Each structure stands twice: as C-alpha cells, then as structure tokens.
Amino acid sequence: MELRDYLNTFFPGLCLQPSLFIQWDVGIHFELGEGIYQFKDGNRLNIDRFERVYYQALSLFNDLFSEEDDIYLVTNVYFYKRDRKKIKPTKVYDRFLKNKHLKLKLRQKASPFVFGEEDAEEYDTTQFYLKCKKQDLNYLLLIKAACNEDFPLKPKLGRKNGSYYPDVFFINISKNLIFFIYDDRGCEVIANKKEAIMPLYKEYNGWIPEYDREEIERNLQLT
Template structure:
C-alpha cells in the first residue's frame, strides 16, 4: 500500500503540512514543556525543558503506537528547485535500526513525490516540497532519536534531521493499524488526529493538563 492510497481511503483531503489538527475534525493539540522557558540567563539553553519535552512526546507516542503496528513514516523536505534532489539516506538512514542488507532494503522501499511549496513566502514558486514515505513498523526505527530530532528544530541540539536545505523537515507518524496520525511541530507542541475520538480519548483523559485544545466532532 502507498501512503496516498491509504489517505484517500481513511483521511480524505488531509494534506501532510502543518497543521494537521486544523484540517481534521477529530484531534488533540498538546502543549509541551510545562511552561518552562527554553533559555536560562545569558541565553544558555534550559536543558530541563527539553528533557520534559522528550518525556512527554515519548509518552504520547507509546500510547498511540505499538511495536508491531504498521505505520508510514512521512517526511517533508523543502528545497529550492535549482538544488539537487535531497538524498533519502540523510532523511532516514540515521533513524533506522536495521543494518546491512535489511537496512538497504528499507531504504530502497522509500517513495518520494514532489509537490509545490506549501507555505506563503516571496517567490514561493521557486521552491518545492519533496515528500518521502516509508511503510515500516515502530520496531524498525530509532524512535527516541526521531522524536528528539523532531522537537529540536529551532535549537543547536542533537539529534537533528539531515538533508534539508530550506526549512527544517516535517515528520508525520501515520499509524495505519489504529488510524491515527502524530505530528510534532517543534518543542512547543504536537498534534494527534484520528478517525474516531474513542481511539484517542484515553490521551485526553490521562494527559489533560498537557492539552491545549481538542476536537471530537
């Protein structure tokens, strides 16, 4: 199955661009970091905040995904049209657990499609979005590193996503076993959408203090 086939069947008309929460009628928008500021005095990074963020997104991920679920890992990379194609190895290879031939097989299964640049900027027509997708399972991925990289967008922290040239990549976790989608937009927050609110109600009830807003149709 390809990602767009799945989306047309289950999440029709949804686009993989921020914000998925605003595009869908069922979802939860979480605020991360518990109001701890990112910087200390003298502009030093407040690592306590980021540790809290990492813990929160790991908890949410583990509530949504089991190791044997079938998922799509979808990554948007943004580039100038004149620049060379972004190598998928830099997008995915550091975050795959597998080694040797198995890893090569996964990399060979990554699909890519090019779309118009989705954001409003000057000369937007000179840019484009390359969207990569890989059908895999959470057990195939270095999930902890992936989650951290997604939240480290605006700060000099590792791990970071590689291969980008214009904007930091956007990464979406699409659970096709449970029909939900998880997106971390940066250290400030993340979004979860689902076909049925019953599938994510437990998140709202258990982590209500983290909820910025929610929609349940």
C-alpha cells in the same frame, strides 16, 4: 495500499503538512514543556525543559504506537527548485532507521510547497515515505530530532543552507491516526475516529492548552 490511497480513504481532503489539527476535526493539540522557558541565565539553553519535552513526546508516541502496528514514516523535504536534481531523503532514513534493508522500499513523490504563495516560486516539496514497524526505528532519537528544530542540540534532521527544516509524520495505519511534532512547543494527533485518541485525551488532559480545550472537547463530542 500506497500512501496517497491510504490518505484519500481514511483522511480525505487532508494535506500532510503542519497544522493537521486545524485541517481535521477529530484531533488533539498538546503543548510541550509548558511553564519552562527554553533559556536560563542569559543565553544558556535550559536542558531541563528539553528533557521534559522529550519525555512528553515519547510518552504520547508510545501510547499511540505499539510493536504490532504498521506505520508510514513520512518526511516532507522543502528545498529550492534549482536544487531539484540534488534532493536527498535527509538523514532520517540513514540515521534513524534500524533496519537498513527497508531503505530499498523507500518511496517519494513531489508535492506542492505548503508555506505560502510568496515562496512557492522558489521552493518545492518532496515527500519521502516508508512502511515499517516501531521496532524498525530509532524513534527516541527521531523524536528528539523533531523537537530540536530551532536549537543547537543533537540529534538533528538534515537540511541544506536556506532550506526549511524537514517535517516528520508518524502515521499509524493499523489505528488510523497521525502524530506530528512541529517543534519543542507542541505536537498534534488526529484520527479517523475519536475512539482512537480518547485514551490520550484522558491520560494527558493536563497537556492540552486552555485556548484549544473548548474546540477539542466540542470536536470530540464531549460538550
């Protein structure tokens, strides 16, 4: 099943873009690195915070994805329309793919720009996607790169001057759930059925921000 057909079947009406939690009822928003500021002693990065963020994001990923699961690794690349002919699938599928032979199966499709009408005349979106397994990915480095979006830390996802930082989505097509890290501040998990994410809600309840808790519990039919 192709990505478009899969999403239409299991997540009808969903646009694969940031703010999945807002679009879909069955989901959880997690806050990362809570209580630890990004900087210390002026402008020095607080590495302790980022180690905490990496640990939290990796813990969630490992609980959501097993070695047996089939995965769609999806990357949204946002670029100037004038650069359409130069667009490449970022560093994601070069640096973070262990099984290089899978690059032959990489697919792409054009999508509408998702960050506001005022920029839609200048920018466009290309979506790259690849079906793979967890063991095909350098997922630890990829997760760190997603968390490092706003800071001078490595690893990083590729981008051109003036373009938006790429977004990476992990879709578990065996369990029908989607995991998205928007940056070091947090991540989102949505699912086709609440049973797929209830263990996550119980195990990592302390990472749920209080301002979203009531809505999450209502949507999961816990209240």
